[in-house]
Amino acid sequence: MGKAMRTSIFALLAVGCSEFEIKDTTSAYDDLQNDGVPDIEVAPFVIDFPNLDAAASLQATEVVTVSNVGTNVLQISDIYLADPNAPFTIDALSTPLISPGEGAQFSITFSPDTARANSTSVLIDSNDPDTPVAEVQLNGVGVAPVIEVTPSTYDFGTLYIGCDSSQPLTITNAGTADLIVSGFSFSTASTDLTFDSMETEFGSLPWTLAPSEEAAVTIDYSPLDEILDEAFLTITSNDPYTSDVLVTQKGMGDIFATQEDNFEQPIKGMTDIIFAVDRSCSMDDDIESVQDNFGTFVTVLDELDADYHVAATVEDNGCINGPDLYIDNTFDAAQAENAITTMINLGGSYGSNTEMAFMLLEATLAESLDPSGCNYGLVRDDATLAVVGISDEVEQSINSWSSYVTLFQSLKQDPDDVVIHAVGGDYPGGCTNAQGWTNEPYTGMYEATVATGGLFLSICAQDWGAYLEDLAEGSAADLSSFGLSEPPVPQTIVVKLNGVTTSVGWEYNESTNSVEFDPDNIPVGGDTIDVTYSVAGNCSQ
Template sequence: MNRLLLIVLFLMTGCTSDYKIAPETVEVSPGITAPEIEVDPGRYDFGALNAGYETQDTIVTIKNIGNGDLDLTNIYLNRGNTNFSLTATPTGIVEPSQSAELVVEYSPGTYEFNNDTIVILSNDEDEPITYVYLNGSGDAPVIHITPSTYDFGTVYVGCDDGLGILIENYGNADLEITDLEYFASLPVDFSIEDFVTEEGPLPWTLTPSDWIHLKIEYTPLDLLDDGAWVEVTSSDPATPVAFSEHEGIGDYEAWITDSFTGEDGEIAVDILFVVDNSGSMSGNQTSLKNNFDDFIAVFASAGVDYHVALITTDQSEFVGSVITSADADPITEFSDQIDLIGYHGNAHEKGLWYSYESTSSGGDAASGSSTGFFRSSAKLVVVYVSDEADFSHSTSGGGGSTSMSHSDYSAHLLSLKSSSGLIAAHAVIGDYPSGCSANGSATFGDGYYDVVNDLGGTIMSICADDWSVTMETLATESMALITFLLSDDPMEESIEVQVDGVISTDWIYDSSANSVTFTTAPAEGSAIDITYAILAECD
């Protein structure tokens, strides 16, 4: 702007009229037209806000105090701190004496201290870059879990390893933990202590710098990769769900191989004879005892370790003591017990019911009985001998059950052993479907017939001419499958059986006897290798 400076000089004399007063005009050089930026405030502190919940904004006024147009070319945050944001950013021309407003918002995300600088670019030649300095802080709880990840590495199966988990509040406000869960891969080999007992019920409140301690245990039961994680839900606004992840793998410390030949195995069988003691059984009982030597001869030649016991169709208690392969004269003992049975028993024969009672808990033929008859590693065989159908479905004459079917009796017998290969039922009964009349008469052995068929057993005719064949057949069909005792306690899932170098699955393991029993006997002279891992010696 050109300016004209008029300077008027008055020369005064107080006593003469010779001087005149006249103005003098002096012209100066032309002026400059220019914008000039002014920013208010030049620095702003938002103070401390409740992180995650509080947001505050402020206005920065950009004024043009010059006499030329102010051109705002760009406005931005120098470091781009995301806790600060420019929600209204003026650009373009600001005329002289006019102003524009810049809105700045601050929202802390966690316990933190923030600062950044607003950069304003303009055409102000003296100050082309103008700065506004920003500060703020957040108040918040901060969850911190140590360790966030942990690898147990290799742990021997049967051993365990522990880990302590520390949950701390790194913030400056109370941390509320509302939920804590532990997840693990299947099968579950990880466990967490009862934290409710240790720390009390949720929710938990941790003041700043406070902490809680949890215990994790890893006990691998297999060779699979295992994984687990702690999931903690809290009031931390930045990390509402925090994790601690764990992994590990199990391994066996040592392996053992027990080698056998087919001749090395043991053959053990427990045989329960259920003998009809009704009035029509005299001749049949005589045939049974007179041919028992053929039965025992089969066992003796095979080296069978046997237990034999007798009950009747109207009582579940043993007639006499258990006859074993260690007895000096098992044939005479069997004959004497048949004589004790007699044929004056109840006419309502209930062999299924009384064999059920005898093999149920507390019975003479049950596991744990003081008679010592039942052996968990031995094959259990029930032999029914009767010239009548079974009447266990009736309660007449005592005993029996109106609610149990033949399939219930079959299921009960199967439940006594870990494998169906260790249970069998045979019968010497009247022929299907109408009975028989030779060598005395017999009605169809209904009931017994069904149970024996359910279990895949053998049915012989009670009207047969030659009971020696009957007894030899029963002995052969009752023969226990070959069993091998292991030299050490195995990890059951690790057992591998090879017969002549080929992996076999025709076997079962009995933990109570620590033995492997073949469900299909290996050929004579076979080479049998049983390999298994044993429990580690843990620190």
């Protein structure tokens, strides 16, 4: 019984015997409610949208028809997406009440925002008793580049100051269209973190990466303090969903140790120089050239303001020939040439050690250290020691070159105060001089020059004036260089000259682990030089 019919009956009972014609006031809608049921039908029930370029903001729209194949009015109460985050939008239904045999329509638009296969359903709530929720399956693929950067965050941890570490950042195109990387923006308040765009390897921007292709950039970290360092890198691309990707890096430095080295510049640099000369007959021309140009040698030493002792040894017993034990800065050039000529004694007979420079030097040094020795006073404890071997033959001493290097270095508190020079046949193949003489490589002596940082000069070039000048400069005590006791972190070195910090006129030489002053800024005698620095830690820990 409909509501209108129930109302009429209630009215009749209320008036008792009053005559009223009972009329059915049920509307057509109520009749249908009583007499039939709605039945929903949707078409299509599956929609496969075309693949769309998300970067170009393309869209596709399809129409869904909702039909009532039942016998009563179909009421649509709601239309919505099963996944509200899916890139589909629904327009309004043309009418929410659909009579039997009628239909209504609504449209669905696919607007992909990135490269992804999207699947969801449109759900239609109605008064259909059998199918209260009808479903339309939606499928659509977005075609677009997708940028992925790994790692998105990176912590270098704690590194000793002076150590460094590099971390590559991999840029991958995880999408289905070409990724165009167009820019990098690196931001940090620290100079300890640096960015390498790797454009030397991958070329200048923009980069085009095909799907699944990768490229890499690098963040380098070299801490110089104990302050937390942070950096931020933004990578810009044509990814329509994430055009700017931010990745972060951080790290901390730690001081391994600090060191202070103190020096006082001597008034003059003291150096002792001993030539071991091969007097075999094939050496006559070379020896005469040495003697004739020796004035150049002492002149250069005088110009360097060196405090020097110079001698030449040729005898098996190690004793220096002639009345002068050594040449010093009281000799003029002519006197020095006469003295060296007497010491070499070219016309004298040579012994068994003439082509054994190391053994000649060993004997000479032994006689100079013994207070009763024939050379006592030649070598001074606080002077640097330079020895020079000159021969056109292979070095033939009975022991290995390395054993003699160790022996000579043991004479000084600092092994770096010993340097070995040589003039001989080219290493490793020998050489032929202007007179056509073939000279064997000066093996043994060559290796010793390398081990001690000395000069090796070709005997075939025969430019003895220049050679002796080079040997003088290479043998004089170096007043411009101050060796450090520990390996430093170069950027932390602080130099004080007479207590005042100075940042100019010097540089750190890694190969010699020393602070070196340029010629115009060499400290004068009596100056104090204090060098403080952070000690380089073990970077492998």
